[in-house]
Amino acid sequence: MTATEELRMPVARTCPFSQPEQYVRMREASALTRVQIPGGKEAWVASRHEEARQILGDRRFSSDRFLPNFPFLAEGGAAILTNAKQKAMIGMDAPEHGEARREVLGEFTVKRVEAMRPRIQEIVDGLIDELLAGPKPADLVEKLSLPVPSLVICELLGVPYADHDYFQQRTMALIRRSTTVEDRKKASEELREYLSGLVSAKEKDPTDDLLGRQIVKRRDQGNYDHDAMIGLAFLLLVAGHETTANMISLGTIGLLENPGQRATIEADPGKTLLAVEELLRYFTIVEGATARVATEDVEIGGVTIKAGEGVLVLGYAANWDPDVFESPEKLDLERGARHHVAFGFGPHQCLGQNLARMELQIVFDTLFRRVPTLKSVLPVDEIPVKEDATIFGLYQLPVTW
């Protein structure tokens, strides 16, 4: 790999079942690789599991998206972060980050999430009732993948689901690399304006939902801040949507394509939770959120990352590191490998991970139990994948049964 042309990020992901050639070559060549990124900049890419975990767990690497060399995979970068006051915790460092995270962590503990199980099951059953009552073929993305996490996060946050078209369209514009900088900025501003209105309404009348509870709690503590609440709502709404939705679509196609594997969880739903871990590892949909900037010179993986240089931690490559996951290209639902970095690693590891796990577990168990004859209308290579999005997934998944 000498030609710089080959060392450009992002790389389009065209097939859900195979890793881009460049990732394989980078990982084989060295732990850290210098690449070109949009905006005529350079950054390091960490493509092995060991160094990926080291970097994400090392506080000498900053998540501050306003730092000059923060590596963005889409043009525009911090330009879409219209208001520094509404900075969400994804872009904070210690100690500010830990404080912000602890404010809401209580809402996402394993127990709290478990308490939501009956309601999530009800949501999934309702949507599958509608799917089965409707015409065939149907688009699973529209009928199930999107509405499940959308309904769940709306109820949790206290955002009216009736508005979901409004924020789904803007979320999609935000994560599409092909969206112009202007349009991405506009989508971000509109979403923030919408959330500002919602937060203002809850300030007057705090409802019993995550945002309402946070307002009450922070007021009691004397640290309430309207902008911080918008930052939080923005992060949770966007993160709660696209990620789980894409994992539902990809997981479904993964299970449809591997009927032998699927049989293991159909025979024993007790195995679904571990199967979900494997699907998370296998598809690793988030590539761009785990970017950092070194705040001092750091020796890692045989190189020195200099203070101020950006690093992209390529979780998808790390999760297919053959030194850590045997035959990584094989979907093995009984692999039992929970040390993947699909949710990231270190202090920023996904806040909603246990909610996501449970949604996926319920969806796959329920979908294949209730629609055992489910099949994809299109062959895998014709299913439209999100080549141009910072969060990988499927645009559509036409199914019949």
Add this chain to the structure above:
Amino acid sequence: MKIIADTGKCVGAGQCVLTEPALFDQSEEDGTVIVLNDTPDGELVEKAREAVNICPSQALSLEE
């Protein structure tokens, strides 16, 4: 063997609770780890090791 938890480092990911709810819980207040049994034996020893390996924040360690 003794499980040591550093709640200052804990980021409340709950991976330990998922690994073994008999050993770990999370505070309702701020989601940080609560060790329910810090001297595991039998099968729980392996579970404790897995939790230490999987914890994203190096908040857990073992004193052998």
